[in-house]
Amino acid sequence: MPNRNHTGAIALITGAAKLAGVIGWPVAHSRSPRLHGAWLARHGIDGAYVPLAVHPADLAAAVRGLATCGFAGVNVTVPHKEAVMALCDTLAPSAQAAGAVNTLVFRDGLIEGRNTDGAGFIASLAAAGVALKGDALLLGAGGAARAIAASLLAQGMAVTLTNRTRARADALAAVLPGVCVADWETRDVALKNANILVNTTTLGMAGDAALPVSLDHARADLVVADIVYVPRLTPLLVAAQARGLPIVPGLGMLLHQAVAGFAAWFGVTPVVDANLVAIVGSDIPER
Secondary structure: OOOEOOOOOEOOOOOOOEEEEEEEOOOOOOOHHHHHHHHHHHHOOOEEEEEEEOOHHHHHHHHHHHHHOOOOEEEEOOOOOOHHHHHOOEEOHHHHHHOOOOEEEEEOOEEEEEOOHHHHHHHHHHHOOOOOOOEEEEEOOOHHHHHHHHHHHHOOOEEEEEOOOHHHHHHHHHHOOOEEEOOHHHHHHHHHHOOEEEEOOOOOOOOOOOOOOOOOOOOOOOEEEEOOOOOOOOHHHHHHHHOOOOEEOOHHHHHHHOHHHHHHHHOOOOOOOHHHHHHHOOOOOOO
């Protein structure tokens, strides 16, 4: 989308423009340029945020080249989130806990790796008015699950993890003391003790199979969250709504996780509001 200032006119960048972007392979599907472009326009910032398709074999050269060329930093998406850690001079505690990096900050000749996924998820819960207390049941054991589990533990919640492959769940629990593991076959029964259910898998995403989970054993006040944001309402969220359970769609996490990176690169802490949701989610089907 064109970068427009607060008057609605197209804002032209100058030779002093601040630059950031997102690296991935592929990267054309990313909504981050639209998201950050909206904030740049809102704040009238002389800057640009661009998609950067980087093949895994070129990752090191690309990251060091962007830092050398004056980029303020970049977001990192699949498949680079773990591999890029080796290129960082420093790793923030969030990246160490998550075992992955989704945000790079280039400063004073150094590359700092951060992970904002967990904080973004917590912020999306707060924005939905969800109280962070009691037990959380996480479905999945990938990178997103680790970041979210670490953040929920830091908030004082008890975290139980279940995954189709038990070994992956056990491996994650081994690096996050305090996480309990339940067998995938017991996931429905495990809901009886959960205050929050979080789907961290891709199941339910447009074009993917629905998540095989029943809410029959859910508490009456269970909060159901899904990090999938295409569609906005996954089959899991639709089922929760049918039972009158509060839901937290995945688009909120996408938006909130971007706040810290934008602030580091462009010097302004942006706000996630209804207008931003409308801009970024305008072409996302509801179901």
